[in-house]
Each structure stands twice: as structure tokens, then as C-alpha cells.
Amino acid sequence: MSKIADRDQTNTMLPDTSPGIYAYCLTMTPVAFPHTMTGIDGMHKVYSVEQDGIFAVLSNVSLQEYNEETLEKNMTDVTWLAARAKKHEEIIEFVMTNNLSNQNETSPSSHSPSLHISSSFTKGSMGEKEWGGESEVAEKYYTPVVPLRFCTIYKNLEGFFKAVMPHKEKIISFMNYTSDKLEWSVKVFCDKTVVMNNYDRNKEQSPFANQTSLLPGEAYLLKKKARKVQEERFRIDLQAYLKDIDYTLSLYTDRYRFLQCTNKSIHNRSLDMIMNAAFLVEQQALNAFKNTLDKLAEKYRDEGLVFGVSGPWPPYNFCPAL
Structure with a gap:
């Protein structure tokens, strides 16, 4: 024995x-x-x-x-x-x-x-x-x-x-x-530096871009105000991106659930997590789901978004309460 x-x-x-x-x-x-x-x-x-x-x-x-x-x-x-x-x-x-x-x-x-x-x-x-x-x-x-x-x-x-x-x-x-279904995890991360640099490259569109002959104090306040406008624009754009990602992926999934985003100390990436979701995907929709993720990743690459996808997992997030 x-x-x-x-x-x-x-x-x-x-x-x-x-x-x-x-x-x-x-x-x-x-x-x-x-x-x-x-x-x-x-x-x-x-x-x-x-x-x-x-x-x-x-x-x-x-x-x-x-x-x-x-x-x-x-x-x-x-x-x-x-x-x-x-x-x-x-x-x-x-x-x-x-x-x-x-x-x-x-x-x-x-x-x-x-x-x-x-x-x-x-x-x-x-x-x-x-x-x-x-x-x-x-x-x-x-x-x-x-x-x-x-x-x-x-x-x-x-x-x-x-x-x-x-x-x-x-x-x-x-x-x-x-x-005929399995759970897949989709996480979206954001490189805010890329986004803000894009805004800076397009600063000619800013109402504050053509200001000249400013005193040092005025220039500082104007720059601060411009940054605040960019931050608000960033927030609005981000909401639009996530709404598009959410709707597009939902077309190829049976059910999905949003989970709490984790901080950098947990997910071990230098980027901020802005979306954490679990999707229950049918076998027949898996290829379409994968192809859609590829397209979304390419679509938002220049916007500073990075996709992390893993699976298949046991259906942790969809189990009945026992």
C-alpha cells in the first residue's frame, strides 16, 4: 500500500x-x-x-x-x-x-x-x-x-x-x-501615449493651436486647457470604440458578460486594461468570432488598442448558481 x-x-x-x-x-x-x-x-x-x-x-x-x-x-x-x-x-x-x-x-x-x-x-x-x-x-x-x-x-x-x-x-x-459552446476571454488594453500623440499630431484641429504672442503664464494655462480638452475627447472616443467592439463581437456569441478590469500589477502589462469580457461561443461561430477579433485588432491598432484573447476555458462566468 x-x-x-x-x-x-x-x-x-x-x-x-x-x-x-x-x-x-x-x-x-x-x-x-x-x-x-x-x-x-x-x-x-x-x-x-x-x-x-x-x-x-x-x-x-x-x-x-x-x-x-x-x-x-x-x-x-x-x-x-x-x-x-x-x-x-x-x-x-x-x-x-x-x-x-x-x-x-x-x-x-x-x-x-x-x-x-x-x-x-x-x-x-x-x-x-x-x-x-x-x-x-x-x-x-x-x-x-x-x-x-x-x-x-x-x-x-x-x-x-x-x-x-x-x-x-x-x-x-x-x-x-x-x-456546443465554450468560454473565450477577450481583454482590451489601451496605450494612452499613442492616442495622445495622435491628438498632438492633429493639433491643427484644436481651437487652441493658432494662439500666438502669449505671455508664459497664458501659454501654460492654454496648454493645460488644451490637454483637458484632449482628455475629454479621449474618453468620448474610447467609449465609442468599446461600444463598437461590444456590438460587433456580440453578433457572433451566444452570451457574454463584462468583468471587472484589473490593474497593471495583476495583468502584468504596461498598458491599462479598458475591457474585460467573457464570451460564450458556439462551435459553428468560432471561426467567424476569431476572424472578427482579427479585424477589430487591426481596425483599432492605430488608436492605441491592444487585444488579448485566450481560450477555450470552462464556462466559469455562465454557470448556474448552485
């Missing part, structure tokens, strides 16, 4: 160290996990448990480490949080792309709907997926899932299914609804 199994057995026998249940996602398709795949704690194995046609993807965790008090403290530790959030995401993605239909290289059966995509997105560093127009990745069937929130933990299986099964119809309905 392995050390992990011994530890699990010991935890079961001692109430004060008994393992809890960490939940990653729900699906309607069985998944076989490698023996080497461990859960969020890097120790316990990942497994699935089926009840009434719903498969829950789980792993055991120590309730000494994953209790409310300890988690509240660890959530402020960026290193602890990043590593475990990445692991949480990787396991859900494994479920999406490694159902038994994929493993057997067969088409998905009628009772386990999956999304078939030939994607031109490649997997980059740290799990981030980026637009990769030059390379094609293997075709895959994406199994619909209901991703659960990071650190969804129960004391035992009974408590978990007691919380989940009252929502059975809602869960199945959502997975059927997303069987």
Missing part, C-alpha cells in the same frame, strides 16, 4: 485529521485519471464519483490545512494561491479534454455530448492560452462541465451530494446547453 493510501486510511480513523472533499467540477461523462495525477494539495489522487448520472470530480484534502480559518489566511499569500488556482484549473481542463471518448479516439456518444473543435490556439506558459494563428493543434472533443468555485470543500461525500443533487435538473440543463 502506498504512503498516500496509508495516510488516507489513517485520516479516516482519526476524526481530528479525517480528510475533507475538494470538488473541482461536475460532468456527465466518466473520466479516467492517471495514477500519477494528484489533487490541489499535491498528495491525494483525483477521482470521480457518480450519482444519478452526474459525475463529480474530487480529491481528498486535509481539513487541518483546508479549513475556513487557514484558507482565509492563505488566500492573501500570492504564491500559495497561484499554485493551487493553477492546479484547480488544470484538473478541470483535463476533464474537458480527456473524457473516455477522447481517450478511445471515438466520437462522443449521444448521452455524453461534447464540443468538437479544430483550434488554432496554442497553450503557452503558466497555462495561459494565446491566439496562435500560425499553428494548428490536434482536434479535440470538449466535454461540457460545470466548473465549481476555487476551494469548494465539504467534510464528506454525503454532504457534497446533499448540496448538489437538489440542483440536478439545472446542472444537466446547463451541460446540455453548453455541449
